Amino acid sequence: MTPIVRISLFLLLGCTLWGGIRNGGFEIPDPNITEWCIPPWGWQRARDNAYGDSYASLHRYLIPNPQYDRSKQEVKWSLPGPYEGRRFVVLCTGDLGEESDPFIIHSTIRQTVTFLPGQRISGAYFFGTCDFLQYNDYGKIYLKPVDPNSGLPEEIVLAYCDVKIVGDFKSTNTWIPFQYDFTEQTAGTYELICTVKDVLDTIYKSYLAVDGLSVCTIQPGDINHDCSVDAEDFHILSQAWLSWCPDPNAFDPNTLLPKPDYPGGMLPPGAVYDPNLIDPNCPCPQADLNKDWFVDTLDLMILTDHWLKNGN
């Protein structure tokens, strides 16, 4: 290996690892496999079927391969390109070979990831089926604690789709983005699992495509929670400028006057909670960064103090 190749590989792998998820963008193929179905590097594949493997292959586009007459006529969807970068992963409940379909009930990939409080996982999926509702195949991206006794939630579903949601022989229209924010209660070490499963029948198959999985840290001042503090956040703050968004629980629902025992001391004298005066479309609750129920220079200062900070 030349020094340049070695440095490039180090940077590539380093960038991937710093993101928290190995090869979450599914750009790196498994270097040990050069056949037509090339799985992603960094992910474990389920092997509990007669083929001892899952259909988990990197694609630049996806055209389904219906095998039976009815789905050959009815399946008209395709996925023209990745959500990000140049490739994405496709999981399929068949497709490992000409005769493989009945042997593969699910295709699943997984890896272990540790998430910290204040971090966000995001990504995108696409689900398409050659099956119909009598057999409600599904695709799911979820987290399962590595230690079942850790006190973490038993399962956190990040994304889910099935035949019932998209319709017989159909797909989601395009990539569907998803995200999840970790708190003190939910931060921990999980198996990150992407799976697509046949339900009842194993002949008509379904596909789950996944791309752009990444982890970032939400910064103070990041109003739209995309992990960077920039003009988009400033725009939201300006939309809510000088608006008031008190906690409705601070007021007596009958008199609309402040509850005498409500702690916080943030109510201006004579405050009355009139729901008609609160604009539900105003992004005040998001833009109120210091949570004093008012969007003003104190919130602007938090934003400017972290201007152009990036948690990626």
Ligand SMILES: [Ca+2]
């Ligand atoms: Ca990608």
Ligand SMILES: [Ca+2]
């Ligand atoms: Ca099926």
Ligand SMILES: [Ca+2]
């Ligand atoms: Ca932002």
Ligand SMILES: [Ca+2]
């Ligand atoms: Ca505020």
